[in-house]
Amino acid sequence: MKLTHFNESGRAHMVEVTDKNDTKRVAVARGTINMKRETISKIKEGLIKKGDVLSVAQIGGIMGAKKTSDLIPMCHNIFLTGANIEFEILEDKVLIESTVKTRGKTGVEMEALTAVSMTALTIYDMCKAIDKDMEISDIRLIKKTGGKSGPYERKGKDE
Numbered sequence: 001m002k003l004t005h006f007n008e009s010g011r012a013h014m015v016e017v018t019d020k021n022d023t024k025r026v027a028v029a030r031g032t033i034n035m036k037r038e039t040i041s042k043i044k045e046g047l048i049k050k051g052d053v054l055s056v057a058q059i060g061g062i063m064g065a066k067k068t069s070d071l072i073p074m075c076h077n078i079f080l081t082g083a084n085i086e087f088e089i090l091e092d093k094v095l096i097e098s099t100v101k102t103r104g105k106t107g108v109e110m111e112a113l114t115a116v117s118m119t120a121l122t123i124y125d126m127c128k129a130i131d132k133d134m135e136i137s138d139i140r141l142i143k144k145t146g147g148k149s150g151p152y153e154r155k156g157k158d159e
Contacts, residue, residue, distance in 0.1 A: 012073070012074065013074075014074050014076065015074070015076075015106075017076065017105040017106050018105075020105040020106070020147075020148065021105070021148075022103055022104055022105055023103070023104075023146040023147055024101070024102075024103050024145070024146050025101065025102050025103070025104065025106075025107045025108050025144070025145065025146030025147055026099065026100070026101045026108070026143075026144065026145045026146065027099070027100050027107060027108045027109040027111065027112035027113075027141065027143070027144040027145075028097065028098065028099050028112060028141075028142040028143050028144070029097070029098050029100075029109070029112035029113045029115065029116045029139065029140065029141050029142060030095065030096065030097045030098075030116060030138070030139070030140060030142050031095075031096045031116040031117065031119075031120050031136065031137070031138055031139035031140070032093050032094070032095055032096065032120075032136070032137050032138045033093060033094050033096070033120045033123050033124065033134055033135070033136050033137075034092060034093045034134065034135045034137065035092060035093065035094070035127065035131050035133070035134040035135075036092070036131050036133065037091055037092050038130070038131075039127050039130060039131040039134070040089060040090075040091065040092060040093075040094070042127075042130065043089070043094075043127070044089065048126055048127055048130075049129070050125075050126045050129075051126070053123055053126045053127060054087055054094075054123075056122060056126060057085070057087075057096075057119045057120075057122040057123045057126065058085045058087075058119065059122075060118050060119055060121070060122030061083075061085040061096070061098055061115040061116065061118050061119030061122070062083045062084075062085060062115065063118065064114045064115050064117065064118025064119070065080060065083040065098065065100050065108075065111040065112065065114055065115035065118075066080060066083070066111075067114075068110050068111045068114040071114060072110055072114070075110050075111075076105075076106050078102050078104055078106065078108060078111065079102060079104065080100060080101065080102050080108065080111065081101045081102050081103060082099070082100065082101035082102075083098070083099070083100045083101070083111070083115060084098065084099045084100075085097070085098050085115060085116075085119050086098075086099075094123060096116050096119045096120055097116070097142075098112045098113075098115035098116045098119065099112065100112040100115060106147070107144055107146060107147050108144075109141050109144050112141065112144075113139060113140075113141060116139050117136075117139055120136040120139070121136070124136065140154065141154065142154050
């Protein structure tokens with residue numbers, strides 16, 4: 001398989017997408033932030049001093065999706081048509097899922113992954129005063145649609 005982010009001289013470059021067709025593109029990513037049960041309780045009860053953790057983290061994740069090309073060197077600046085963050089709160093962790101959409105020449109996988117990462121980092125920032133042992137893990141692409149390579153869906157426990 002040929003890596004597309006290298007030119008003929010073996011140097012990094014941004015992939016040329018001018019001649020690609022615009023298609024509807026969607027990417028879904030997930031991740032986890034593990035924490036103490038007491039931290040989960042304080043999030044649920046609204047007792048974190050910095051504010052509503054999940055609301056702020058949701059905004060942080062959406063902002064991260066929008067800023068992906070500023071953070072990842074070879075990502076194209078993409079006009080996003082939608083970005084959403086959803087949470088599932090368990091006893092000792094928060095599961096995070098992002099869905100990012102566009103209609104364009106390149107996919108939004110990196111935007112979905114960045115959204116999950118920024119959401120988890122925002123949760124960490126909001127709760128670090130009471131729980132420095134939090135752990136961010138399992139950030140991965142779940143599925144994507146659109147584009148020349150066609151659909152992708154992770155096989156296994158994420159189906």
